[in-house]
Amino acid sequence: MSNKEFRTALIQLLVSSNKNENIKRAVEFISIAAKNNAKIISLPECFNSPYGVKYFPEYSEHIPDGETTKALANAAKENKVYLIGGSIPEREDDKLYNTCIVFDPEGNLIAKHRKVHLFDIDIPGKITFKESTNLSPGNQLTIVDTCYGKIGIGICYDIRFAEMAALYQKKGCHMIFYPGAFNLTTGPAHWELLIRSRAVDNQLYVAAVSPARCMDADYKAWGHSSVSNPYGEIVCKAGSGEEVVYADIDMDKLNEIRTNMPYLNQKRADLYEIKEF
Numbered sequence: 001m002s003n004k005e006f007r008t009a010l011i012q013l014l015v016s017s018n019k020n021e022n023i024k025r026a027v028e029f030i031s032i033a034a035k036n037n038a039k040i041i042s043l044p045e046c047f048n049s050p051y052g053v054k055y056f057p058e059y060s061e062h063i064p065d066g067e068t069t070k071a072l073a074n075a076a077k078e079n080k081v082y083l084i085g086g087s088i089p090e091r092e093d094d095k096l097y098n099t100c101i102v103f104d105p106e107g108n109l110i111a112k113h114r115k116v117h118l119f120d121i122d123i124p125g126k127i128t129f130k131e132s133t134n135l136s137p138g139n140q141l142t143i144v145d146t147c148y149g150k151i152g153i154g155i156c157y158d159i160r161f162a163e164m165a166a167l168y169q170k171k172g173c174h175m176i177f178y179p180g181a182f183n184l185t186t187g188p189a190h191w192e193l194l195i196r197s198r199a200v201d202n203q204l205y206v207a208a209v210s211p212a213r214c215m216d217a218d219y220k221a222w223g224h225s226s227v228s229n230p231y232g233e234i235v236c237k238a239g240s241g242e243e244v245v246y247a248d249i250d251m252d253k254l255n256e257i258r259t260n261m262p263y264l265n266q267k268r269a270d271l272y273e274i275k276e277f
């Protein structure tokens with residue numbers, strides 16, 4: 001495969017309350033995905049800790065000197081892959097963040113995305129979640145320059161904000177990764193709809209990577225890690241359990257879709273515009 005065609009792998013990890021075990025299993029799955037020829041591998045949101053505000057302080061780490069950063073750097077280097085490290089609770093000074101770290105195939109930390117839109121919702125009788133209880137939002141968008149092109153990074157709730165994805169497209173991204181953990185209320189309603197919408201809006205590949213569902217956990221993840229192509233077709237999709245799913249990315253296909261339907265160049269900047277950050 002050339003750099004215009006490459007395989008990506010989404011690791012739908014079953015996250016437990018044992019942090020060391022979570023990291024170890026993530027590293028094992030990275031090696032399996034690399035053996036299956038994946039060049040860009042992603043973990044899910046909050047993969048080293050159960051997802052919940054009460055867990056964030058205990059499981060949080062400094063980046064880059066924490067154990068998770070070191071383990072992922074080694075895994076990227078040993079397997080010679082780009083690694084999108086899902087997210088982990090990050091501690092800096094007296095603040096906590098929900099943070100995605102990205103590594104190149106030499107194991108260098110090349111990006112750090114702090115979730116910019118915190119997940120604060122209250123659907124009575126269904127789900128209440130308030131990340132802002134103890135997390136602070138990130139204040140920057142994140143684009144990673146790779147030998148496979150530019151990749152935008154968002155974390156879960158970030159996928160709901162169409163302008164963010166539009167900016168990534170405007171700045172040259174051909175793919176956006178969203179490590180995420182939707183739930184049993186919003187997952188069936190919106191997970192796939194949002195993945196496909198961001199892909200069609202911007203004519204790019206969208207990958208969304210969830211933890212596996214654990215019915216004993218406080219927060220029950222929807223699962224269904226998926227990739228949409230730029231035409232809005234789901235090209236791979238996990239079930240709800242632990243598994244790795246793969247998608248073959250094809251930049252010629254993306255370019256063909258953009259040529260056939262050139263609506264990205266037909267925007268009315270005289271009427272509306274996405275401002276650059």
Ligand SMILES: NC(=O)CCC(=O)C(=O)O
Nearest residue numbers: 119156157181182183186
């Ligand atoms: N972890 C999250 O940000 C969850 C977002 C979510 O479930 C949603 O519906 O949005």
